[in-house]
Amino acid sequence: MLPATAVSLAVLAALLAWPVPALLARARWPRRDPLVALVCWQAVGLAGGLSIIGALLVHGLAPWGHSLPEALGAVLTGHPAGDPVRGDHWVALTLAGVLASELLGVLLLSWVRTTRARRRHRELLELVVQPSADLPDTRLLEHPAPVAFCIPGARPLLVLSSGMVAELDEDQLAAVVAHERAHLREHHHLLLLPFVAWEAALPVLPAAGRAHAAVRELVEMRADDVALASLAGRVPRRTLARAIVAAAGGPGGAGVPDGALAVTGSATGARVIRLLEPPSPLSAPARWAALIAAGLLLLLPTVLLLAPAF
Structure with a gap:
């Protein structure tokens, strides 16, 4: 399950790194309700960072388990990897650590x-x-x-x-x-x-x-x-x-x-x-649709990361 999860997160990260911000920046509706638009931008930024770091982390930990919690548990408790650990796994783990450290730093x-x-x-x-x-x-x-x-x-x-x-x-x-x-x-x-x-x-x-x-x-x-x-x-x-x-x-x-x-x-x-x-102000249904979309966008990378464990 982890390779598919890594690909899904990488696709989501790519979408949030370019086309989604470009479309949102060019859209006319944010000026109708800046507060809702600000919520959407925060969701794009947080989900994008979580997606790219999650994709690298999931790929790097794939040899240790079939889900992220299982793989993390195995690494933290010192269990050996069930599959061969290749160079690309180490590169992905290194990039995940570097990127997370850079963004937070x-x-x-x-x-x-x-x-x-x-x-x-x-x-x-x-x-x-x-x-x-x-x-x-x-x-x-x-x-x-x-x-x-x-x-x-x-x-x-x-x-x-x-x-x-x-x-x-x-x-x-x-x-x-x-x-x-x-x-x-x-x-x-x-x-x-x-x-x-x-x-x-x-x-x-x-x-x-x-x-x-x-x-x-x-x-x-x-x-x-x-x-x-x-x-x-x-x-x-x-x-x-x-x-x-x-x-x-x-x-x-x-x-x-x-x-x-x-x-x-x-x-x-x-x-x-x-x-x-x-x-004209955004209608109530449009406001709620944008806020729900922002919430789902934040939830999506989390679901992708944890779903293989269930």
Whole structure:
């Protein structure tokens, strides 16, 4: 059973490494419901990593048993292999270990580096920013460019530049602050981290960069949607769109530290169009179909790995 399992997992890994991310990145429906699309992207990433590592592991352990639990049990208890162990088995086991170590290592390294960068920037900013008298939990930074960003973490920091305050009216400022608070409240930096690590670990894989870009765009659209739900003006969509355009009109990325989430973080043009010409929301059946598909996608590699044991 293990050779068939390895082939099935390898086929699934190949599908999740290129065609599935390409189709999802080009699809139009994610903009109709960024939250559901983000769930789907997380499922694609997790299932893809489990599939490729599982395929290599299953092939490498094939001489020790007819199922993964049986083979792992035999190896861990020191039982000899029932079939000859060829060179390709050792190569597969080595690649599985290297790939798993690289993915997990890069993920951990990305988290450590990003956390340190955010802590360093937060400490520096706290020396120069001042609490806002009008916007609670918001700090003001003397900077001529219109800049707004938040630094997530255990002690989150939401910063507006003096240029942003001068550029926007009261409703637009409220929209920008609501957008940044959405990033912090929903921990969007954690949704981005696996794709940052995926792109860093597999830079030659086009799907890695495509997935990272798509998730960045969806995170910003999701923050826009959450912000809109909290705005009280007559035309909140136009208000937020004008704020995004004003912020994007400043020097690109000026004053935004690494690891921060900014209101002009990604796909500003597409987001403005989406705000002014909102697409129809996904229907309830479509939402549930996408979420069930994501759940099944996560379940499939696990079933393939464990099914031969039953």
